[in-house]
Amino acid sequence: MIKIIGSLLILFSSTAIGLLLARRYRDRPREIRQWRSALQSIEAEIVYGRVPVDQLADDLSRQMPVPLSDFFTLLKELLDGQDLPLQDAWIRAVHQFWTRTSMKQPEKEIILQFGSTLGAEDAENQQRHIQLALAHLAREESDARQAQKSNEKMMRSLGVLTGVLIVLLFL
Numbered sequence: 001m002i003k004i005i006g007s008l009l010i011l012f013s014s015t016a017i018g019l020l021l022a023r024r025y026r027d028r029p030r031e032i033r034q035w036r037s038a039l040q041s042i043e044a045e046i047v048y049g050r051v052p053v054d055q056l057a058d059d060l061s062r063q064m065p066v067p068l069s070d071f072f073t074l075l076k077e078l079l080d081g082q083d084l085p086l087q088d089a090w091i092r093a094v095h096q097f098w099t100r101t102s103m104k105q106p107e108k109e110i111i112l113q114f115g116s117t118l119g120a121e122d123a124e125n126q127q128r129h130i131q132l133a134l135a136h137l138a139r140e141e142s143d144a145r146q147a148q149k150s151n152e153k154m155m156r157s158l159g160v161l162t163g164v165l166i167v168l169l170f171l
Helices: 002-049 053-063 068-081 086-100 105-117 123-170
Strands: none
Touching: 002 053, 002 068, 002 105, 002 123, 053 068, 068 086, 086 105, 105 123
């Protein structure tokens, strides 16, 4: 009886790990799309609305889905509560927020690079930086979709099969 319960726990645990790994592959393209949408909103506000960044962060925290809304909430708090310069608040928010995402280092570098220019130039140059970041994110989204196609199902299967292998080895 104990062997059966132990076997089921091992099988359940390895399957859960496989599903979590597969979820990261599934969530990454969606999160990159959310960032692209946020950058397009920022572009519209900078070019046409001339909204201050703290107000923009507040608006985006309400408009964007989780987890990206959490980033803009954190940015707003850093800008208001700690009275940091925009670039410092952006960098700190990215570093604190990044562990909550499925995105990888290339996306982080794109977002950090974009943040280093945010609010530092006129609207026309800012628009160029946004377009550049959007192009880089589009490329990363394409790569993420390819990785999702090739790895998501494999991770789910690998979790189950690893559990079966461990159970068989212990029996």
